[in-house]
Amino acid sequence: MTGIGLTHILVVSIALFFIGVYGFLTRRNMIMMLMSIELILNSVNLNFIAFNKYLWANKMDGLFFTIFIIAIAAAEAAVAIAIIINLYRSHKSIDVEDASDLKF
Amino acid sequence: MFDKLSLSLIPLLPLLSFLLLGLFGRKMFKHFSGIIGTGALLASAGLSLSTAYNYFFVSGKVDGVYQKITALKITWLEFSPGVSIDIGILLDPISVMMLVVVTFVSLMVHIYSLGYMKGEERFSTYYAFLGLFTFSMLGLVISSNIFQIYIFWELVGVSSFLLIGYYFDKPSAVAAAKKAFIVTRFADLGFLIGILILSFNAHTLDFETLIQRLTDPNSEYMRSAIAPAFLGFSSLTWGLVLVFIGGAGKSAMFPLHIWLPDAMEGPTPVSALIHAATMVVAGVFLVARLFPVFAISCPGALELVAYTGALSALFAGIIACTQTDIKRVLAYSTMSQIGYMMFALGVSGYGDESGLGYMASMFHLFTHAMFKALLFLGAGAVIHYVHSNEMNDMGGLRKHMPVTHITFLIACLAIAGFPFLSGFFSKEEILLAAFHHNKLIYAIGLITSGITAFYMFRLYFSIFWNAPSPLERAGGEAAHGEHHGEGGAAMMLPLIILALGAVFAGYIPFSRLVTSDGKPFETALHVIFSIAPVTLALIGILIALRFYKTQNDLPEKISSSLSGFYRSAYHKFYMDEIYLFITQKVIFNLLAKPAAWFDKTIVDGFINRLGTSSEKVSEEIKSLQSGQVQQYAAWFLAGAIGLGIIFIYMLTLN
Amino acid sequence: MTAQDIIFYLLAAFTLVSGFLAVTTTKIFRSAIFLLFSLIGIAGIYFWLEYEFIAAVQIVVYVGGIVVLIIFSIFLTQEAGSNLPNTAMSKKITGGLAAVFGFGFTLLQVLQHKFTGTTEQGIEPSVTNIGNRMLGVNEFGYSLPFEVVSILLLAAMIGCIVIALKKPVEK
Numbered sequence: 052m053t054g055i056g057l058t059h060i061l062v063v064s065i066a067l068f069f070i071g072v073y074g075f076l077t078r079r080n081m082i083m084m085l086m087s088i089e090l091i092l093n094s095v096n097l098n099f100i101a102f103n104k105y106l107w108a109n110k111m112d113g114l115f116f117t118i119f120i121i122a123i124a125a126a127e128a129a130v131a132i133a134i135i136i137n138l139y140r141s142h143k144s145i146d147v148e149d150a151s152d153l154k155f
Numbered sequence: 156m157f158d159k160l161s162l163s164l165i166p167l168l169p170l171l172s173f174l175l176l177g178l179f180g181r182k183m184f185k186h187f188s189g190i191i192g193t194g195a196l197l198a199s200a201g202l203s204l205s206t207a208y209n210y211f212f213v214s215g216k217v218d219g220v221y222q223k224i225t226a227l228k229i230t231w232l233e234f235s236p237g238v239s240i241d242i243g244i245l246l247d248p249i250s251v252m253m254l255v256v257v258t259f260v261s262l263m264v265h266i267y268s269l270g271y272m273k274g275e276e277r278f279s280t281y282y283a284f285l286g287l288f289t290f291s292m293l294g295l296v297i298s299s300n301i302f303q304i305y306i307f308w309e310l311v312g313v314s315s316f317l318l319i320g321y322y323f324d325k326p327s328a329v330a331a332a333k334k335a336f337i338v339t340r341f342a343d344l345g346f347l348i349g350i351l352i353l354s355f356n357a358h359t360l361d362f363e364t365l366i367q368r369l370t371d372p373n374s375e376y377m378r379s380a381i382a383p384a385f386l387g388f389s390s391l392t393w394g395l396v397l398v399f400i401g402g403a404g405k406s407a408m409f410p411l412h413i414w415l416p417d418a419m420e421g422p423t424p425v426s427a428l429i430h431a432a433t434m435v436v437a438g439v440f441l442v443a444r445l446f447p448v449f450a451i452s453c454p455g456a457l458e459l460v461a462y463t464g465a466l467s468a469l470f471a472g473i474i475a476c477t478q479t480d481i482k483r484v485l486a487y488s489t490m491s492q493i494g495y496m497m498f499a500l501g502v503s504g505y506g507d508e509s510g511l512g513y514m515a516s517m518f519h520l521f522t523h524a525m526f527k528a529l530l531f532l533g534a535g536a537v538i539h540y541v542h543s544n545e546m547n548d549m550g551g552l553r554k555h556m557p558v559t560h561i562t563f564l565i566a567c568l569a570i571a572g573f574p575f576l577s578g579f580f581s582k583e584e585i586l587l588a589a590f591h592h593n594k595l596i597y598a599i600g601l602i603t604s605g606i607t608a609f610y611m612f613r614l615y616f617s618i619f620w621n622a623p624s625p626l627e628r629a630g631g632e633a634a635h636g637e638h639h640g641e642g643g644a645a646m647m648l649p650l651i652i653l654a655l656g657a658v659f660a661g662y663i664p665f666s667r668l669v670t671s672d673g674k675p676f677e678t679a680l681h682v683i684f685s686i687a688p689v690t691l692a693l694i695g696i697l698i699a700l701r702f703y704k705t706q707n708d709l710p711e712k713i714s715s716s717l718s719g720f721y722r723s724a725y726h727k728f729y730m731d732e733i734y735l736f737i738t739q740k741v742i743f744n745l746l747a748k749p750a751a752w753f754d755k756t757i758v759d760g761f762i763n764r765l766g767t768s769s770e771k772v773s774e775e776i777k778s779l780q781s782g783q784v785q786q787y788a789a790w791f792l793a794g795a796i797g798l799g800i801i802f803i804y805m806l807t808l809n
Numbered sequence: 810m811t812a813q814d815i816i817f818y819l820l821a822a823f824t825l826v827s828g829f830l831a832v833t834t835t836k837i838f839r840s841a842i843f844l845l846f847s848l849i850g851i852a853g854i855y856f857w858l859e860y861e862f863i864a865a866v867q868i869v870v871y872v873g874g875i876v877v878l879i880i881f882s883i884f885l886t887q888e889a890g891s892n893l894p895n896t897a898m899s900k901k902i903t904g905g906l907a908a909v910f911g912f913g914f915t916l917l918q919v920l921q922h923k924f925t926g927t928t929e930q931g932i933e934p935s936v937t938n939i940g941n942r943m944l945g946v947n948e949f950g951y952s953l954p955f956e957v958v959s960i961l962l963l964a965a966m967i968g969c970i971v972i973a974l975k976k977p978v979e980k
Contacts (some may be wrong), residue, residue, distance in 0.1 A: 054810070055817045060854070061919050066826050067847075069912040072792065074832025076904030077896050080836065082883055084785075086844045089875060090828050093851050096867075099838045106857055106924060108931025113739050115951050117863055118943075121870050122958045125967035126868050128875045132882045133969040139886045146894070151782025785900075790909055796914060803918070 057105040060097065067094035081135045081145040085128065092124045157209065157226045162244050163255060164295035165202045168195040169261075173286035180279030181227040188274075188279030192286055193265040198552060199289070200258035203630040210251045211668055221673035223247040223363055225299050233685060243299030247361060248669040249443050250519055253391065256524045257433050259656075261289045263649035264428040267532050270645035271424055271539060281321060281422070288314035292433050296440060301534065302360045303351050304441070308405070312339050315429050315670070319421040331417035338414040342404020349397030352390055353448075356380035361445065371450045388455075395449055399463075404436025408488045408497060409467040413730050415490055419482040426482060427531030429487045432524040438497045439520055446513060446671055450505035457523035463500020465599040468494030477714075477725040478611065480544045484614050486525070488570065492523050498600065499585040502670065504591035510671030511678070512592065515584030518665040522577035525656035532650055533563040537618055538788050539646075540652050546614070550621035550706075558647050560619050562654040567615045569657040571608035571692045574685070575586055577661035583685055584678065599610065604688050608695030616703035663732035688691075817857055835892045837883055860934050933940030956960045 067090055074087030086130045103113025139145050172195035180188045213220050224246040233239035265285060270279055291310035298304035314334075320332030354360045357368045357376050368376045369391065380391040388396075400411075407415035418430050429435070442449065442460055449457045468491045475487035496516045503512025536559045541549055553560040569578040582604060640667040667675040667781075702713075714721040723729060825849050833845035848871045855864035932938055946952050 055814050057924055058919065059817065059821075060858075062916065063825065063854070065912060065915050065919065066825050067851075069908040069915075070825065070828045070832055070968060073908035073912065075902050076907060077898060077901050078788055080837060080887075080893055082255075082879060082886070083832070083893070083916040083945050084839060086840060086879060087832055089844065089871070090831070092845065093848060093871070097851060097854060098160050098861075098871060100855060100858060100860055100863060103414075103934075104860070105927035108928035111932060111934065111939070113948070114860065114863065114934055114939065115942070115954070118866065118939075119954060119958055121866055122962060125874055127868055128878055129969050130965050130972070131879055135882060135973050143977050145886050147784050149837075150784070154782030785904075789903060789907060792911065795912055799914070 060105075061100040062098040064094045064101065067097070069093075079137070079146050081147050081150075082132075083102055084147060085131050085135070088131075089124065089128065092120060095149055096120055157206070157214070157224065157246065158415065160205065160228050160229050161202050161481070162246075162297075165199050165206070165258070165414070166290050166297065168199040168202075168284040169289035169293065171195060171286075173283050173290060176279045176286060177283035178371065181277075183762055185279060189265070189269045192282035192508065193262070193269065194287065195608040196258065196262045196265050196289060199293075200262045203254040203258040204767055205249050206246075206570045207255050210246055211248075214501065215246070215248075215251075215354045217659050217676050217792075219674065220676075221668075221670075222743065223673075224803075225363065225581070228299060237364075238354065238358060240302045242303055244297045245299035246297070249440065250296050250456065250675065252517060252521060252669055253440060254293065255572040256521060257289065257292050257296060260432040260524050260528045261285070261292075261428055262618050263528060263532070263653055264424045267427075267535070267649040268424045270643045271535055272422065277321075277598055281318075284314055284321070285425075288429060288434070292437070297361055301354065301362055301365060304362075304444070305343075305347065308401070308437065308441075311474050312336060312343065312405075314488070315339075315418070315434055317530065318425040318429060319418045320445060321422055321425065322420070325420065327417075328420040331414075331420040332456065335414035335418045338411055339404045342401050345397040345404070347400020349399075349401060350780050352394030352397065356390055366447050369448045371788055374414075374454075377452065389453075391448075392453050392456055395453050397446070397460060398445065399438075399456065399460055402438030402441040404438070405441075405462060406435050406493050406497070407467075408494065409439065409470050410730065411472065412467065412490050413727075413734060414725070416483045416486045417479075419480070419486050419544075423482065423535030426486070427528045430486065431531050435489060435493055436520050439493060439500065442497070442500050443513065446500065446503075447505055449500075450503065450513075450671070454727075457501050457503075459501075461596055463497045463502055464494045464495070464497025464499070465596045467491070467652050468498065468598050468603045469606075470494075472603045472610065473562060475610040475725050476606065477721060479546045479548055481537070481549075481614060482544055483619065484610060485530055485534060488530075488607065488611065491607060492519070492527065492570070492682060495582070495585055495600065495603070496520050496523070499588055502596060504588045504676070506672045508676055510676075511666075512588035513671040514666050514669055514678075515581060517586050517669045519578075519581035519585055521665070522581045522660045522661075523655070525565040525596060525660050526578060526651055529562060529566040529650065529653035529657050530570070532646075532653065533559050534648070536646055537563075546617045549618045551619070553619040558650060562650040563615060565654045565779060566657050568613045571611050571696060572604055572688055573692060574689055577657050577659070579685075579689075580661035581665075581686065582680075586688055587684060590684070601688060605691035605695045608692040609699050612696045612699030613703050616699055616718065620669075620704050621706055645658060707712045716752070812892060813857070817854070819851055820853045821855060824854065835895075837887055837893055838880070841880050841883060844879070845872060848872055848876065851971050862934065862939055 070079040071087045071090035071094065074090065075084050078084055078087065099117045099120070103111065103117075107113065135145050138150060142149055144150075169192075172192045175182070176188045176192060184191060209215070209223075212222075215224070226244040226246050228241050228243035231240050231242050265282070268281065268285070272278055274279060288311065291307050291314055293305035295304055295311055298307060313365060316332050316336040319335055320328050322328045323332075353365060353369070356364045356379060359365050359368065368374050370381060380394075381389045383389055385393060403407075404411045415430060415435065419426055421430070425555070449460070471487040471490035471494060475484050475491065475551075478484045478487060499512045499516035499519065501512070503514075504509055504518070505513075536553065536556065537549065538544055540559075541554060543549070565576070569576040572579045572582045573667050586597060586600050587602070589600050666678045670676060726732075827846035827850060831840050831847055834840045834843060836957045848867065852864045852872070853869040855861075855867055942949055943951050943955055
């Protein structure tokens with residue numbers, strides 16, 4: 052029997068989540084921001100799996116959520132990159148601080 | 156008994172003529188529109204006459220009493236059981252009499268206009284409007300429902316507006332049309348409220364039921380109606396007074412008369428039809444229609460009618476003596492005569508002999524329609540000839556216009572109450588009724604009859620005698636006048652017919668036909684009683700003869716010796732100025748300006764403040780919208796954590 | 810401390826350190842590689858949790874798909890070797906504070922909470938079970954979300970193409 056429980060995994064997940072948040076808030080490059088989002092999504096996935104394993108082993112909901120999130124993350128990444136590339140074409144930059152046309 | 160179709164056709168034929176001429180007249184029958192309108196009205200008048208014959212002499216009388224017959228009733232809008240707006244035809248002595256008067260005078264005017272309005276640009280429009288007016292007036296007199304009468308009442312107002320403003324390129328005509336409409340409309344507000352009060356009390360809009368319920372002292376409707384309601388008067392009194400205000404507005408009673416003299420801007424035949432013979436008596440008709448309620452349930456309101464009428468009669472008579480525009484003289488004379496009819500109603504009682512005033516009022520309405528229409532049409536002929544309304548431009552016309560001269564003289568004698576002409580009989584009855592009831596009103600009536608004789612003959616002598624007019628002396632205009640003479644047969648024929656009416660209408664035994672309760676009674680001519688009014692009338696005529704038959708300086712002397720009074724009478728006792736003062740100085744300053752201030756500063760100010768303050772706030776917070784996505788994300792995160800803290804630590808349920 | 814525990818701690822440390830480096834390094838290509846490591850570390854944790862199928866999906870989709878996509882886009886938009894522009898210190902402090910505070914707050918909640926799980930017999934997360942559930946139409950079936958996600962993916966694909974299409978030059 053192992054001493055590692057749900058809490059340990061959750062701590063890892065939370066740490067990863069806020070690493071992602073930090074990256075999202077500080078990096079100016081949009082691709083970097085996208086990567087931060089991937090980290091955040093992964094931390095959530097880890098959460099779901101952990102809950103599924105330790106709390107609700109008789110169901111598979113967490114597992115399916117993870118699968119769907121992965122699918123959606125793939126779609127999201129594809130769309131985000133399409134947008135980034137389009138933005139790069141029009142602004143010659145993917146710096147998020149340059150993309151501030153939509154303001155007052 | 157009464158054929159519904161032919162009864163309905165009486166008002167519908169003029170309506171048809173209106174629609175036909177109004178829609179297609181200008182394009183399709185430019186030259187025949189007069190003929191079409193006149194033809195429709197001829198048929199209508201024929202039907203009215205046959206209806207009158209049928210009613211008065213064949214089938215109207217049952218057991219010696221003239222019945223109220225509802226010949227047709229279509230429920231149009233039902234509010235609740237018993238309370239509904241119906242379109243119907245109610246036949247009783249006054250409505251049948253009015254049918255005859257309206258169609259007859261209207262027919263005369265139609266024929267007359269064939270000559271008078273010939274060559275007008277909007278000839279067919281004119282006939283269309285005449286048709287509309289005739290339809291509305293006929294609908295008014297046969298109304299079986301108090302709301303129906305209100306509808307037609309307004310229609311009459313509209314057609315009067317249209318006809319006064321017929322020469323709409325003249326600013327004065329436009330102003331007069333507006334004035335007439337607004338003043339009568341203002342009075343009609345009273346009428347409407349009166350209708351609502353009466354129908355609220357009686358739980359019906361139907362005339363017969365309403366009268367029956369509000370005259371029966373034992374009915375429950377009556378008990379609630381006569382309970383004191385507002386300012387110490389019962390709701391019935393208020394209702395009747397308000398209805399009378401509506402009638403006073405249409406009938407140009409003091410102080411709502413100010414529109415009538417201005418309404419003379421319309422074509423003269425229109426003045427003859429609307430503002431002398433038919434529409435302006437609608438108020439009298441209305442009071443007569445509700446007469447049982449007035450007389451039986453609320454004599455107080457009837458007193459108001461009597462005094463208003465008497466005051467108007469005298470007031471208008473005095474003003475008429477000073478006016479120089481011949482149509483205005485006639486307008487004030489009309490107002491004076493309607494005052495007669497009103498106070499005759501006011502001094503009347505209900506039923507049998509005591510209903511003499513009622514009978515006399517209707518009688519005078521009938522005869523007045525004849526000679527006043529005649530006067531207006533005669534004045535129209537004169538104006539046609541001279542091209543001016545001013546007395547000073549006339550004089551010595553008797554040789555040039557013999558037919559007009561004779562008929563005008565007849566009308567003047569009739570209105571002055573010269574013995575054995577129509578006005579004599581009706582006026583005697585009125586004065587007799589007043590004598591029995593109220594001596595003060597009798598005295599006013601007597602004085603007014605003298606004044607009437609004076610100003611009518613002042614008018615007559617100024618037009619047909621006196622010195623030749625300046626225009627004629629100048630020669631140029633007169634030559635034009637000679638050119639088209641008196642006017643063709645179309646204009647002379649109505650004058651002659653109406654003159655016959657003015658002479659012989661007095662011989663109709665009215666007391667056997669039109670009475671307050673339908674029961675005929677006999678009247679006799681009291682020769683002794685007639686001496687006073689006839690003498691006064693003769694004195695009036697003689698004074699006028701002395702003053703105006705030949706040119707002299709007596710009138711100027713008299714007027715300058717009475718200068719203050721004369722001037723105020725000449726200015727119509729400053730009634731218009733008083734109205735202007737009340738509206739512009741009092742109402743505008745005391746009511747409208749504070750209201751406008753409230754609207755502009757408080758209401759608008761609140762809304763504006765709302766707008767500017769939200770603009771300021773958004774100006775302050777717009778820098779939050781920086782376009783920096785990461786900033787938004789930081790705020791979002793902060794918000795999410797903040798919400799988390801709130802929900803976990805502050806809003807715990809247990 | 811068993812071997813399992815040690816393996817977990819190693820995996821966790823690997824994941825977190827790679828993740829942290831991924832968001833802090835100044836060269837974007839390195840950043841992408843650190844992200845790759847981090848994702849692999851998570852896949853490792855899945856293996857450690859005995860969710861082999863998910864671990865495989867993680868590697869196939871993230872490592873094999875998304876990271877490759879990201880690297881492509883880096884090549885399309887950047888000079889791979891150059892440094893990224895520095896972030897303003899104030900921003901770093903704000904972001905860092907936000908992250909640390911959020912981390913502390915959430916950690917507090919997690920540590921304070923008493924988790925109670927089910928005691929029922931678990932289901933083996935085998936590929937057979939997952940497949941049956943995924944396409945099942947009964948009570949625990951996921952065929953409807955499956956279809957919805959399929960349509961989403963289709964829509965995303967079309968959307969990407971439309972967004973990325975070169976617009977015809979306007980005259």
